[in-house]
Structures are given as structure tokens and as C-alpha cells.
Amino acid sequence: MKAIIGTGISACAHASLNLEADFYDKARFPGGRMSSKPFEGKFFADIGATYFKNSVEIQKDGRIYKRSLVDWLKSKGIQAKTYSLDGNSSMSFCETGMQSIAERLLSNKTVHFRKELKKIYKTENDKTSKFQLEFTDGSQGFYDEVVITAPLPQAIELLPEGEIQNIWKEFTSPYNHYRKTLVACGYWKNLNSKTYLELLNLENKSFLRKGNDAEYISIESSKLINIDNVSQQNREFSIRNQKASPFDSEQIKDSGIVIMIQFSEKFSESYFGRWKSSSGEPTDTCYEQFNLQINKFFTGLPSPDRVRSHQWKYAQAENSMLGKTGILNLEHKNFKDYQAIVKNSGIALTGDWIYGPRIERIFMGEIERISI
Ligand SMILES: Cc1cc2nc3c(=O)[nH]c(=O)nc-3n(C[C@H](O)[C@H](O)[C@H](O)COP(=O)(O)OP(=O)(O)OC[C@H]3O[C@@H](n4cnc5c(N)ncnc54)[C@H](O)[C@@H]3O)c2cc1C
Incomplete structure (x- = not known):
């Protein structure tokens, strides 16, 4: 089972593919920066x-x-x-x-509002164990995969300490602004x-x-x-x-x-x-x-x-991986490296830091990424 953190346009791409997932947002309404x-x-x-x-x-x-x-x-x-x-x-x-747009695309999904993810835990070296999600209200959830759509500086802080966080931190540093x-x-x-x-x-x-x-x-x-x-x-x-x-x-x-x-x-x-x-x-x-x-x-x-x-x-x-305009090149080496990190870590960080801060690029890019 998958957990998706956020209900903005990135999360909407997942919702519109009808994949099974639980959505969480710290806000009271869906949409994120589409507000x-x-x-x-x-x-x-x-x-x-x-x-x-x-x-x-x-x-x-x-x-x-x-x-x-x-x-x-x-x-x-x-x-x-x-x-x-x-x-x-x-x-x-x-x-x-x-x-x-978010209200409609998420209307038949399981969405938990006012649920702020505080931290993700994972037993080191145990590829089979689930991710343990801890929320600020003290509740927990257990998932096989996690997609985090929060802006990068916030997303990185949520990752399990150790190898997973270090790999993501290093990989995303050029796109952190x-x-x-x-x-x-x-x-x-x-x-x-x-x-x-x-x-x-x-x-x-x-x-x-x-x-x-x-x-x-x-x-x-x-x-x-x-x-x-x-x-x-x-x-x-x-x-x-x-x-x-x-x-x-x-x-x-x-x-x-x-x-x-x-x-x-x-x-x-x-x-x-x-x-x-x-x-x-x-x-x-x-x-x-x-x-x-x-x-x-x-x-x-x-x-x-x-x-x-x-x-x-x-x-x-500001420095998105695939640029802000022009063709979204999903064959780019950096994007392939990114997909490998997602696969190995079981966690996907996604959003405008990959596709550029444009609704159509994020939505269509994320749909294609999940479908590869
Ligand atoms: C003022 C402004 C104007 C813009 N104008 C345009 C425009 O005209 N056209 C255009 O194409 N783009 C525009 N953009 C950019 C566009 O809005 C964003 O790139 C896009 O909405 C990002 O979507 P996202 O889903 O990736 O992230 P977000 O919309 O930021 O979604 C992330 C979600 O995660 C939630 N979240 C964060 N942390 C946690 C946590 N710990 N626990 C639970 N939930 C959490 C947030 O509440 C949020 O709902 C604009 C942005 C801004 C701010």
C-alpha cells in the first residue's frame, strides 16, 4: 500500500490514475499551491x-x-x-x-486532512519492513511505498535518518532553491x-x-x-x-x-x-x-x-531538474538516476523541483513517470 503526502497537483496525478493509495495533507483543504x-x-x-x-x-x-x-x-x-x-x-x-481541480480529482479518494507527517522511520538494512509514518497528532501508519510532494527542504527533513536521507539529500542538492x-x-x-x-x-x-x-x-x-x-x-x-x-x-x-x-x-x-x-x-x-x-x-x-x-x-x-519550459525529457540521465533512487529507497520525492513550477508539466510529467 502507498501513502501520498500532499494533495497538490503532484498528488492529483496519482489520484487520477486510480492507483490505490492513502492521501495525507497537513492543510484543511486540497490543492497545496493551487489554492x-x-x-x-x-x-x-x-x-x-x-x-x-x-x-x-x-x-x-x-x-x-x-x-x-x-x-x-x-x-x-x-x-x-x-x-x-x-x-x-x-x-x-x-x-x-x-x-x-484537486477537489474533483481527489473526490473519491481516501484523504486525511489536518494530518501533518512528522517523520518516516525504517529499520536500516531491512528491505522487507514497512515504512512507519509518524504524524504530529501522535498517530501512525505503515506503508510499503511513500510519495512526498512537499517542497524539497521540507520533504528531506521527513525522510528516515541515515542512508535514505543522505542519498536523497545529496541527489537533490542542486534543486533545493x-x-x-x-x-x-x-x-x-x-x-x-x-x-x-x-x-x-x-x-x-x-x-x-x-x-x-x-x-x-x-x-x-x-x-x-x-x-x-x-x-x-x-x-x-x-x-x-x-x-x-x-x-x-x-x-x-x-x-x-x-x-x-x-x-x-x-x-x-x-x-x-x-x-x-x-x-x-x-x-x-x-x-x-x-x-x-x-x-x-x-x-x-x-x-x-x-x-x-x-x-x-x-x-x-528555481533550478528544476528538467527545466522550466521546453520539452520534458524523461530520458535525461539525471531523471534515470532519480528513478533508480526511487526504486531503491521505496520513497519518491516529487514536484516542481523535477518538472519545473508549471501545473501542466508537473501533472503530465508525473503521470508519465508513474507509467514508465
Ligand atoms: C503564488 C504562486 C503562483 C503560481 N502561479 C503559477 C501559475 O500561474 N501557473 C503554474 O503553472 N504554476 C504556478 N505556480 C507554481 C505551482 O503552483 C506549483 O509548482 C505547484 O502547485 C506545486 O504542486 P505540488 O503538488 O508539487 O506541491 P504543493 O502544491 O506544494 O503540494 C504539497 C502539499 O503537501 C502538503 N504538505 C507539506 N508538508 C506536509 C507534511 N509534513 N504532512 C502533510 N502534508 C504536507 C502541503 O500542505 C501541500 O498541500 C505558482 C506558485 C505560487 C506559490
């Missing part, structure tokens, strides 16, 4: 990954295959929408929030109708501004479904019953708007500790910076009624 938060009971905003590309090319068995994540999701009953980012590319997203990212979402309860419609009718919903402090700006409420007081548990139900479409402004009765900013690495490094108070609320610095950046972009917008913020300590793997 969507409710906003004032009316909107969802993606605060981690916000979009993905349709397809990825994979090199395997001496050939290059094109794999479509949009088609894969469709086969599982998940519809992706596409939109143009800064007018030059076709991006996909889920109008019920990126988190809902993650960038930090700060995110803030502003909510305007009732914008004057002119500004509201101007924002809603912009051709693009999201804007990439590489090299600026505010690196990515997205009008999340025009992208994601208006949940209109529907509770998280009833979200599926409301979608089935055709609630307002986010692209049809006439159907959105509420003139509230949510705009999300993802800050650059340089900015995030210097403001990281000043972003949230000890009680989890955004600090004055966060409000100031959000207003400053939003006004550079949308001149004349008043201060939002509320800001929510998030600190991603391990936002994105």
Missing part, C-alpha cells in the same frame, strides 16, 4: 497558481509526445476555460478556482459603476509585469465564478445549477471586485517578514504596498475595503 480562497463570501480568488498551459511535450521511448492537460481534465469532467494573458498567449484556468512570493488580494465592495464596468470590460483579465515589484496582476473576480453566498461545500452544487458566469458581466449582480497582486522575488525577499501580523492579518505595510502598486496600474482606484494576504515561503522551484 483558492473565498472572499467576503462572494468570490473566489486564486492565491497560488492562477492558470496553466494546455499542453506539454514529453520525450520518452525515443519519441516526443504531446500531452494535453485540458483534454485530460475534460475526460474527468473538469472544464477548463481559456483566456489571453497580455494579449499574446492562450492560458487555461478553472472558473471554479484552481483548487477545485525555492523563491519566496508575497500575494495580496484587495476587495472593493461597491465601486462606482463606471470604474466597475471599465475594469470588467478590459480585454485581458491578468497582466504579467516581469521586472516590476507587482509582477502579476489579475482581476480574479472577473475570471472566477461569483459564489454569491454559497458555502464552500455547496460550491459544486451551485456550479451544476448554473450560477453567474464570470465572463458575462450582466449576470454579475454584485459590483464588488477582487484584484490579486503577486509580488516579485526581490520585493518578496525584502518584505516577507513584514507582510502579516502574528494574528495572520495583513500589516499596514501590506496595505500601503498594495495601494501603491494598484494605483500605478489602475490610476485613480480608491483603497480597497479589505485586503487579504498570503506568504509563500516555498513558492516556486
Whole structure:
């Protein structure tokens, strides 16, 4: 039996192959860095990954295959929408929030939330014994195989001390660097109708501004479904019953708007500790910076009624083994060495440190890896 630690997109790849496994996550919801938060009971905003590309090319068995994540999701009953980012590319997203991809793919699996893995134990030199998983609440589990999808610095700490940990530590050291990212979402309860419609009718919903402090700006409420007081548990139900479409402004009765900013690495490094108070609320610095950046972009917008913020300590793997773009080469020597370590140790560490921090690469890459 297999244990999978995490319920993000890496874990979803395992879930969608219908292999038997128990899933554990320290969080209360699935999705990991594919996380969507409710906003004032009316909107969802993606605060981690916000979009993905349709397809990825994979090199395997001496050939290059094109794999479509949009088609894969469709086969599982998940519809992706596409939109143009800064007018030059076709991006996909889920109008019920990126988190809902994980909710759907894991819906018929055994998932244990609020279960934080503390340590894995294994009797040295005993290839036949099971892995003993110890959780922070004192409970235990025994498994033949373990897949850890947590970011590398956290994953390494969980491994059994001794040979297994040392081998993994040495092998993964070139890929251990993650960038930090700060995110803030502003909510305007009732914008004057002119500004509201101007924002809603912009051709693009999201804007990439590489090299600026505010690196990515997205009008999340025009992208994601208006949940209109529907509770998280009833979200599926409301979608089935055709609630307002986010692209049809006439159907959105509420003139509230949510705009999300993802800050650059340089900015995030210097403001990281000043972003949230000890009680989890955004600090004055966060409000100031959000207003400053939003006004550079949308001149004349008043201060939002509320800001929510998030600190991603391990936002994105910087030196992934198979690169961040281009063909995913599963014939690469490093990848073959990796597969050998997985086989010998009985533990697989996986995620964006292998495939690059892109949803479609992680998902399709992991599916192919398991199928080899
Ligand atoms: C702000 C931001 C924006 C991004 N934007 C994009 C984008 O637009 N497009 C894109 O393609 N990618 C984007 N990315 C990258 C993408 O989100 C990640 O690469 C991807 O989601 C990683 O998925 P994963 O399943 O490998 O890891 P994660 O999603 O991190 O999943 C790991 C899971 O393990 C759980 N976990 C960790 N430790 C333990 C433990 N000890 N016990 C139990 N559970 C544990 C965590 O709670 C988590 O749910 C973005 C990332 C961030 C942070």
C-alpha cells in the first residue's frame, strides 16, 4: 500500500490514475499551491497558481509526445476555460478556482486532512519492513511505498535518518532553491459603476509585469465564478445549477471586485517578514504596498475595503531538474538516476523541483513517470 503526502497537483496525478493509495495533507483543504480562497463570501480568488498551459511535450521511448492537460481534465469532467494573458498567449484556468481541480480529482479518494507527517522511520538494512509514518497528532501508519510532494527542504527533513536521507539529500542538492512570493488580494465592495464596468470590460483579465515589484496582476473576480453566498461545500452544487458566469458581466449582480497582486522575488525577499501580523492579518505595510502598486496600474482606484494576504515561503522551484519550459525529457540521465533512487529507497520525492513550477508539466510529467 502507498501513502501520498500532499494533495497538490503532484498528488492529483496519482489520484487520477486510480492507483490505490492513502492521501495525507497537513492543510484543511486540497490543492497545496493551487489554492483558492473565498472572499467576503462572494468570490473566489486564486492565491497560488492562477492558470496553466494546455499542453506539454514529453520525450520518452525515443519519441516526443504531446500531452494535453485540458483534454485530460475534460475526460474527468473538469472544464477548463481559456483566456489571453497580455494579449499574446492562450492560458487555461478553472472558473471554479484552481483548487477545485484537486477537489474533483481527489473526490473519491481516501484523504486525511489536518494530518501533518512528522517523520518516516525504517529499520536500516531491512528491505522487507514497512515504512512507519509518524504524524504530529501522535498517530501512525505503515506503508510499503511513500510519495512526498512537499517542497524539497521540507520533504528531506521527513525522510528516515541515515542512508535514505543522505542519498536523497545529496541527489537533490542542486534543486533545493525555492523563491519566496508575497500575494495580496484587495476587495472593493461597491465601486462606482463606471470604474466597475471599465475594469470588467478590459480585454485581458491578468497582466504579467516581469521586472516590476507587482509582477502579476489579475482581476480574479472577473475570471472566477461569483459564489454569491454559497458555502464552500455547496460550491459544486451551485456550479451544476448554473450560477453567474464570470465572463458575462450582466449576470454579475454584485459590483464588488477582487484584484490579486503577486509580488516579485526581490520585493518578496525584502518584505516577507513584514507582510502579516502574528494574528495572520495583513500589516499596514501590506496595505500601503498594495495601494501603491494598484494605483500605478489602475490610476485613480480608491483603497480597497479589505485586503487579504498570503506568504509563500516555498513558492516556486528555481533550478528544476528538467527545466522550466521546453520539452520534458524523461530520458535525461539525471531523471534515470532519480528513478533508480526511487526504486531503491521505496520513497519518491516529487514536484516542481523535477518538472519545473508549471501545473501542466508537473501533472503530465508525473503521470508519465508513474507509467514508465
Ligand atoms: C503564488 C504562486 C503562483 C503560481 N502561479 C503559477 C501559475 O500561474 N501557473 C503554474 O503553472 N504554476 C504556478 N505556480 C507554481 C505551482 O503552483 C506549483 O509548482 C505547484 O502547485 C506545486 O504542486 P505540488 O503538488 O508539487 O506541491 P504543493 O502544491 O506544494 O503540494 C504539497 C502539499 O503537501 C502538503 N504538505 C507539506 N508538508 C506536509 C507534511 N509534513 N504532512 C502533510 N502534508 C504536507 C502541503 O500542505 C501541500 O498541500 C505558482 C506558485 C505560487 C506559490
